[in-house]
Amino acid sequence: MKRLLNYSLSLFLATILSVQIAQAQLNMPQPSPSCKIVQKVGLGDVTISYSRPGAKGRVIFGDLVPFGKVWRTGANSPTKIKFEADVIVEGNKVAAGEYSLFTIPDKTEWTIILNKDPKNANAPGYQESDDVAKFKVKTNATHQSVESFTINFTDLNYASANVEISWEKTSVKFRVEQEVDSKIKEQITRQLDPNRDAGLYYQVASYYFETNQKNEEALSLITKSVDMAPRFWTVHLKAKIQARMNDKSGAIASAEKSKQLAIENKNDDYVKLNDKLIAELKKK
Secondary structure, three states: OHHHHHHHHHHHHHHHHHHHHHHHOOOOOOOOOEEEEEEEEOOEEEEEEEEOOEOOOOOOEOOOEOOOOOEOOOOOOOEEEEEOOOEEEOOEEEOOEEEEEEEEOOOOEEEEEEEOOOOOOOHHHOOHHHEEEEEEEEOEEEEEEEEEEEEEEEOOOOOEEEEEEEEEEEEEEEEEEOOOHHHHHHHHHHHOOOOOOHHHHHHHHHHHHHOOOOHHHHHHHHHHHHHHOOOHHHHHHHHHHHHHOOOHHHHHHHHHHHHHHHHHOOOHHHHHHHHHHHHHHHHO
């Protein structure tokens, strides 16, 4: 009986102690807060997860972050980059999936490394044999000092973006792109037929215009869209395609029509866009 009482007392005291320890753990801000950014590049998302240390008056590159050594590219765990679809990173084909982003900073250039990192190893555990892409990029001096380590997407277009890494007074960037033309052409072939709606014709014509290809087909498609359901934005696109094809009078006529539709729909932005296009055409 005495032994049972002693056991019960010990269990009770252990429970009290564990509760006190749990209560002593405070919810505090992280010195290097975690961050996740997601950007659609082409037809798939690119997700970057990383931690953001502060400079705090320290000399960063060449001191806190040594030159010539593998760096986890941030604080805490290595930075992760995830591709929803197959991509091309600075000319290197990279399959869809998640990778660790390691770097080797130097004065005038950095080595960028995408690594399988199956054990989620830190920089000391980095295995070169797990690299899937490795390349060099030039460093750039920032216009002002960047206090918090920052990774961002810049220079976006329909199929690519740059990943820019900035801290203190240094930045580097590398290009991520996706082959979208073949995928879009498959969709166009599959969906484009005489019974489709005006919106689809506009979408395809807009794609051809933005990628500067198949001008005649783009004009044919946008004309079908306008004939079926004229809208100020579709007629404006027709005017731009006609201008590109050096049909000055046709482009001005379309722009005038688009402007009138914009006025009727109280859209000042397209009124201004058409006025600008007409003025440019009349100068030629």
